[in-house]
Amino acid sequence: MPTEIRTCLLPLLSQPDEFSGSVAVILDILRASSTIAYALNSGAKSVVPCQEVEEAHLVAEKLKKSEGAQVLLGGERLGVMIEGFDLDNSPARYPAEVVDGKSIVFTTSNGTRALKRAFQAKRILIGSFLNLDALVKELSILDGIICLVCAGTDGSVTGEDCLCAGAIAVELQNLSGQALALDDSTRIVADYYRLQTSKEDGILSAMRASIGGQNLIQRGFETDIQLCSQRGLISAVPEFKQASGEITL
């Protein structure tokens, strides 16, 4: 069982070296981390996160040449598909018939930044409501410190990421026989989750009301909110490997 849970409400609120020795969980619920989990669960070989669009094109070219890999370019800027890309950032666009066996070169604004911030962590896992139960199970058998990293939206704290951080903290506390040390941010998001889930359709309502949810509604991606709030749809826990730069199961 871990000894401590910390929550980083935005990547910039932690210094990179604070992640050393810990297990980081990246949370960009609407939608990067949900989409990554969905794509890998659909049989994608790997997801290769890139900071910039230019970099994504170069990485995709290199992958095609070196491995003859079947490569798709996916991601978003300002919530919509990038020109010349194959897929946007909607998990629904990543079913098995589209992504099975393929490498996805993927760039999003907030999720990728959070991943980079946590680079010094011992392990980096990708979390979402979709794979919440599997993730909590995986975390519960680890030792040491878990850092829940909320990606936020363009530098603002977002409800949907905090809600999922709260869910992880509450579930881990429930599983733990012993007292888990929580920092103040974790206590706050745990109470947010507890209160929201005491209401009917609490997760979905909170996700819809959040900054991320409101942005998606405005851009016509309302159905993604419902998809991303389905708890336990996926039993896979994606992990980013610093050595290869790839996210795999």
Next chain:
Amino acid sequence: MPTEIRTCLLPLLSQPDEFSGSVAVILDILRASSTIAYALNSGAKSVVPCQEVEEAHLVAEKLKKSEGAQVLLGGERLGVMIEGFDLDNSPARYPAEVVDGKSIVFTTSNGTRALKRAFQAKRILIGSFLNLDALVKELSILDGIICLVCAGTDGSVTGEDCLCAGAIAVELQNLSGQALALDDSTRIVADYYRLQTSKEDGILSAMRASIGGQNLIQRGFETDIQLCSQRGLISAVPEFKQASGEITL
């Protein structure tokens, strides 16, 4: 009635110009904002916040020379009194017999930084549990946007500041007949407050468990936590005036 409440979980999470046109409420519950409210309620003429210790000495000298004012130096670094100062940052040290009619030149690490960040606000009020009811009453008759600025502790989000931000948001919502727009951070701290206060002695327990509370317990200031969690002890709302650089009632 205001139209919108925003919560800034740490000063650095807002850009200075985001405060323009809004009313900012500075929250450094353990203990700067509680102490400022307490001192002014005890009859202090004004509190003059300073960023640096050196600056505080210069300001105090100047005040003594120019106005022949009775001046006390108050504040803390790392939670304890500054060498050569008259008072630390414990509200209990600021009763009427000590501060009545005097100017307090005051420097603390986090509260002063929060105040500086919000400098462009239309008005800057000082909030605490001590003056919560008076503050909420004052805020409820304002228009526009209210920004609740949590000072935090050395760059970390702290439970006690978030708890008071949540309290203000919940009380304003209760007073408001109409829907108040809340940002995600406000929703999160409001739920934190709601859940904590659903328990017996919830505010005191949450304050004790928080980073700020734990720091005070370690440094022997445990009684200050109890004092600072007393809701409604004071009916004054301190206001910082940018033009004079003073906080007065």
